[in-house]
Amino acid sequence: MKLAIVTIAVTLAAAPAYSQSTAEKTGVNSLVGAAPNTQDFVNEAASSDMFEIESSKLALQRGNDQTKKFAQQMIDDHQKTTNELKDLVNSGKVKATLPTEMSSSQKKMLARLQKMQGNDFVKRYDADQRSAHANAVDLFKRYGNGGEDASLKTWAANTRPKLEQHLQMAKELPK
Numbered sequence: 001m002k003l004a005i006v007t008i009a010v011t012l013a014a015a016p017a018y019s020q021s022t023a024e025k026t027g028v029n030s031l032v033g034a035a036p037n038t039q040d041f042v043n044e045a046a047s048s049d050m051f052e053i054e055s056s057k058l059a060l061q062r063g064n065d066q067t068k069k070f071a072q073q074m075i076d077d078h079q080k081t082t083n084e085l086k087d088l089v090n091s092g093k094v095k096a097t098l099p100t101e102m103s104s105s106q107k108k109m110l111a112r113l114q115k116m117q118g119n120d121f122v123k124r125y126d127a128d129q130r131s132a133h134a135n136a137v138d139l140f141k142r143y144g145n146g147g148e149d150a151s152l153k154t155w156a157a158n159t160r161p162k163l164e165q166h167l168q169m170a171k172e173l174p175k
Helices: 002-025 028-032 038-062 065-090 102-114 118-146 150-171
Strands: none
Touching: 038 065, 038 102, 038 118, 038 150, 065 118, 065 150, 102 118, 118 150
């Protein structure tokens, strides 16, 4: 009986946080333009950087000249944003924890890329970059406009123009 009560209490206590994460994971927040909670934003931003860096390392090996140039810029810029986000969290300015790995969907995208070579790789990488950057611009816009943590909100708003530039660059890659 005590176990059942404890289980119910823990489930109820976690429900609000879980529902916020579910709204972000399912895209509901994006559809209605709602800002994610701070932990969701940190998770999404950090895992997005991880995917950008790892997929771009592959592109340096497997891409054409245009893709390699783009990939090197993605590595440089996303390592910078990774370090900035780590500094905000590790300094205690932002109350969140950093994820240690990318999301399962990003892992699947990376695994798919790892199996490809040549033109197939370039097309998939380029398409993934357009999609990933469109999602990142949306995420940073929503948090920059309505996020709960002031320092993270400022960082998101200041970082968004670079992500918009990345999206434009990705759109200019061959399809």
